[in-house]
Amino acid sequence: MILKVAIVQQIDSMNPFLAVFQSSTEIGRLMYDYLTAYTAADQTVTEGLANKWEPSPDKLTWTFTVPEGKKWSDGEPITARDVAFTYNLMLSDSVARTANGSFVTNFQDVTAPDDRTVVIRTKTPQVTMLALDVPIVPKHVWEKVSGIKDYANDQMPVVGSGPFVLTEHVAGQFIKLKANKNYWRGAAKFDELHFVYFQNSDAAVQALGKGEVDLVNRMAPAQFDSLDGKAGVTRNKAQGRRFTELMINPGAQTRTGEPIGDGNPALKDVRVRRAIAQAVDLDALVQRVNLGYAEKGSGLVPPVFGKWHWQPTEQEQRRFDPAAANAALDAAGFPRKADGTRFPLRLIGRAGRAYDEQASEYLKRSMGEIGIPLDVRLVSDNQLNEATTAATYDLAFSGWATNIDPDFILSLHTCAQRPGADGKGGTTDAYFCDETYDKLYAQQLSEFDEGKRVEIVKQMQARFYDQVPAVILSYENALEGYRSDHFATFTTQPAQGGVIMAQNGMWGYYGAEPAGRAVQAQGSRWVGLALGGAVIAVLVAVVVVMARRRNATAGERE
């Protein structure tokens, strides 16, 4: 039994130290377990390679225990030394930090005093020690690798610890994995897992309809709708990890306080930003642009991570109210001019992204109603990056995928993330810099009491919402579909309204259960083959007949 999954995104590398793309890291999760994992049901931390962990009282030293009995796919035992080897490789080799370097920047050292124990010492207390999304590689394979940079990790089958073993990879075509019989949780219920590369989700959706693949995600709303009622196909509308935002240039500055970019100065005024946010009809966007397959945006953490998600209270809530927004702008000292406008703004988005193309039309209209003419520019990915990095925007579309631990998404909005004096080296999202926010960020980073940390994180989101360096527009649903005539069930994460693909884990694939007697719809394919053969036969016959006829009649023609 084979589970065939459509992927639309490229695979950049099979080397887990280099793989950056979501698709590659997802396959990496299937090949290699992490030190810890997240449960499928509620995304809490659970056993990975390690089954026990213990921080020291000063929270600087963490001890992980790798239990006996877990094996690599080639039968070798998995030990603490493999874990230490992996982390130390990343600490010593800058290339090995390409993909997941951020997890180890705060590490002092990593040691394995015995086969079962890993000891990690950090420079400062680190709250995310149980969210180290780093694939652990087998020491006995990787210690022979001379240069990480040029290592494609293509010694098939690739030795791993995850539920599947990589057996074949043909670039641009497909990736084949086999169920790992040595997997410590037990082998998957089917034999092979194939990822088939598709150029666009359109083709993938068609293939799903034809039964050429069993599982598709990242569908556009229209594609999702097109599968409604299709025999043998079950759709899964799940809460996604992504949000889409509208960035408002708050008067971008470098880390040293130098102004950067050319954002409209009016936007420095928080009242203007609030007015703009108030004029955007989030419900309409969700209904018309997302076709309802999204939830209205509020805080930085999507509702799928319920614990960390924040919703404004009744009085905090900014309701869609163009009239109030108009009044606020008048009060802020930006009255309408004779032609009815206040000041023009530019909106930059990505060409080819359906959301940007459509939502910009709505925003154009909404802003028009509060006297702000919008100049919409849809540009290439790179030009969009360039503009947002150099802060040469007024309004811009952006979006992020979030992790279970909110640290990363929160960190994007601290002052320190802004670029240096030369305008380079910034990783800030929206050029936000706020003392209150930064203080809260530092607090949550060393708050090991989860309940308290959740509180702080919510406060941060509230502050962000209040200061509006960006309007969170929507949390998009992850739209997936699968052949329920081939596979009866998949494990979603979280259990309620969760996703099958793009999980924080490998549950979706691992937990797939084949349908009783799966009948592969191969019939039509042979019809096609036969048809092709028939066409060729007819062609040959025609040629033969014509050649004969010509010989017969050529004598009397000229």
Add this chain to the structure above:
Amino acid sequence: MRLAGRFGGAALSLVMVAVLGFFLFRVVPGDPVVSMTRGRPTTAAMQAELRAQFGLDRPLPEQFWNYFTSLLQGDLGTSFTFRRPVADVILERLGPTLLLVGTATLIAVGLGLWLGVRAAWRRDSGFDRVTTGVSLTLWAVPTFWLGMLLMMVTGDLFPSRGMRDTDTAPDFVSQALDVGHHLVLPSVTLVAVVCAEYMLVMRSSLLEEMHAPYLTTARAKGLRDDVVRRRHAVPNAVLPAITLVFLRFGLVVAGAITTETVFSWPGLGLLFYDALTGPDYLLLQGLLVVTAGAVVVMNLLADLLHGVLDPRVKVV
């Protein structure tokens, strides 16, 4: 002397291709490292490291010099997307493209030239009108649209994507059948457009020769009409046609990009599209250099071939 000139010209063209490739993709404002690390936890230091790793932190002239010298050694740089040498990435995608383009070109050349000869020989006949009309129409059809249409019309008969299924039996016959099955729609799409052009080229080339006095000579000798055509007219008319076929190789390349994109055929065209959506500049640059270089080389070959086929052209 002339041979040396040909090679010299081709070499010069290749250098121009290389220069063009570099400047076209370095004129761009934009920091590839930013797009490479988008949506990922990164720090400024890591970005700087990547920049150094890809040599993006050096001045432009130095970058060009490095690029050019390594190009001479067959090194096209490292793809931002794939973290691997561009040359390797391109090389592994070469096979499917050669298969598709090769099949389509062979069919298109054969069919196109044959139709063109027949249409020109019986000029203004029903056959001529129909084939010329169809060819002109096909010439007007955007390749990608034809592909999408074929896909919609054929429904479930042919696979919608890729070059082979992952679950086909590993034996050669099954694999070959599978690839052939996948090949049908893309090659039909590509053939339709390319063949139309070849047909028109061949037709006008033969019409050009139709009133050549040597054909009268051949008829006067008592040769049968089809022998006159086969032995005298076609060998003369096919020479300029072949040159044009080679000259239009760019068309095939262009067709391959859109066709591969529509059918997810895992070749260079698809790679081109992928590099485009990145955009992965080094990869794009490499693809431009490789395809343009291939076209230049093809033309050199056509020139040499012409010299062999046509006694009037002295190559050496």
Add this chain to the structure above:
Amino acid sequence: MRGVGAVGGFLAGRVDRGGFLAQRAGVAGAAVLAVAALIALLAPLLIPADALDVTRVTDGAWQPPGPGHWLGTDHTGRSVALLMAQGTGTSLFVGLTAAVLAVGIGTLVGILSGHFGGLLAGALLRVTDFFLVLPALVLAIALSTVLPRGLGTIILAIGLTSWPSTARMVRAQTLTIEARPFVERARALGGGHTHVIGRHVLPSVVPLVLVNATLAVASAIVAESTLAFLGLGDPTRISWGAMLHQAQLHGAVPQRAWWFLLPPGLAIVVVVLAFTLVGRALEAVVTPKR
């Protein structure tokens, strides 16, 4: 991008005089173009602004053809028929301007390299040949990736990559004309470069340039649609190519929304074919009888 040499006879140096039939096809083509031009000109005047504003349309998405919207609606509920009408202008505009640009460059380069000998001609010829063999679409893609997105970029990308065939043709024609005894006679009369180019070369090149331009429009329209399909078009404009891009982006094929896929493609085919037929008919008219 397609070479115009195939549909015209230029590169083969021959002209296909199709007689009455070709002329009739040319007239039909011209009629189609006249209708298209009319639509392009009238569309902005007749289509209510709200009808194509995604924020204001009221129809449902993906409606099949029916009363009210006789070509159905797209993914946002806009009428495909109105989109088609609106797109006509963009497609024709891009085709025409890109062709004018390409043919202008080609004519200039062709005459210069044909008329003047020596290093200049050698260099120009070299460059022309170089660009002639380069896959034009690849180059156009590269150009539109690196330049800011917009209509200007598309026009520039197509124009800058499709001039070489015109240049080759004009050069050949220039050389032919200059080899004619009447040019020698003009020189012997004391005529300089300006006289020879202005009085003899240009007038005899212009008709062919006209034909070439007509065919170049055809190939430019196909090129525009291809670039738009690859997502390199101007996203704020509606063109036929952009509609096909949208159709693909939003899943017209799996939706079986043939009404969103067929019309733009057919429109491209019909208009391109019309330009081709007109070009061929013109070619037959302007070519002096042998």
Add this chain to the structure above:
Amino acid sequence: MNPLLELKNLTVHYGPKCVVNDVNLALAPGQTLGLAGESGSGKSTVAMSVLRLLPKSASVTGEILLDGDDVATMSWGRLRAVRWAAASIVFQGAMHSLNPVQRVGDQIAEPMRLHGVEGNALDLVEQVELPRDKARAYPHELSGGQRQRVMIAMALACGPRLVVADEPTTALDVVVQAQVLALMTRLVREQDLGLLMISHDLSVLAETCDDLAVMHRGALVERGRTREVIANPRHPHTAALTAAFPVIGDPAHRWAEPAPEPEPLLQVRDLVVDYGRTRAVDGVDLTIGRGEIVALVGQSGSGKTTLARTIMGLRKPSSGRVIFDGAEVARNGKALKAFRRQVQLVLQDPSSALNPRHRIVDAVAEGLRVHGIPGDEESLVTAAVERAELRPASLYLQALPHELSGGQQQRVVIAGALVLEPRLLVADEPVASLDASVRGEIVALLLRLRRELGLASLIITHDLGLAWQIADRVAVMHQGKIVEQGSAEEVLLTPSHDYTRALLRAVPQV
């Protein structure tokens, strides 16, 4: 004896246009018949109809009996069997009548294989006096004369009893023409072939054929023994044809009046012109006096055209000087432009010397416009046109070149030169492409212009007859050098150089 070929009431129409009108002609075995006529007289159509090679658009009526069989009604299969085996054709313009990408040996052998004739292509090659290894050559590797020999060899391949030769020597040089004609005459005599030879050149037919037929506007106007026809033409057209070919040494054909010793107008001193490595003009000295007509004769490739171009300043000399009216001619700038006003060029083919898009008035006025000459353009143009004997000018001024006949076109070219009031006319083969009946008129015009305007001329020609007709002095050019020059009588009647003698020998005698 049955005639080999008999045409009975042959009429050919192209659409409504009748090109051959009721022609009756018979040719006995072993007989040689010349068919003469100007371009458009229908003579080639007759030749092609013999093997039914006319295009589909031609409608043929009448009978074409080849050995008693009617070609017009044969089945295709029978026709193919007859073609080449019963009659073969030597086509004009051998370059284009041979397949350029096939070895000539194969092309000679092709009909032999097809008709199952024993024989060897190599022997045929030898028969036409070519080295055997030429059989492996491609047409473009052969000279014009050699190609024509190949055509002859091919025509003889299947041992036909009739050979039709359609302008077999037209594109050839005088000397080569003589050789090819000699070859044909010899082979026809040796193999006792019937020969139907078609030419516009009476002298060529006079050399080869016993009988002569003359066609005019599709009709056969005269037929008889060659000598008789030429000596006593009965039809005025025949008379015009015979008159057009001057006989060297015959005072009746010498139209130039004796002129006094003139002072020099143009002097060429030690002129050298190189084309790359080849030296086209090699140290030429030449003088043209005021009002003098000088003929520069030589075979093609002798450098005479290059010399003319260089004199005109259209080509830069490698060394040497051109002196006009006492002053050296500038090589560029205003002075060259001024010189060009004084010296005008008349080209061989008037139809291509006129821009087909320009009306006659524009073509004539072109020089005026180039030089920005003041005055009433229209009256100047009218005067020049009338001087070139196109009267009344108003009839012609608005016409396009293709609406005029060849002779009229040449007059327009001359008018375009005259309008600038030049002092020297350089005429490159001024009558070579004109029909015989027109050529005399143009020659007369040139002479009249000299008489009335004192216009000096340099006539470049391969045609010794023309030189005899018109020139005061003759210069003979060979391989870039002038090998002999002097008065026309001296050079043409008592040649001193071997080459001149060879040229004179090659001229066909009527």
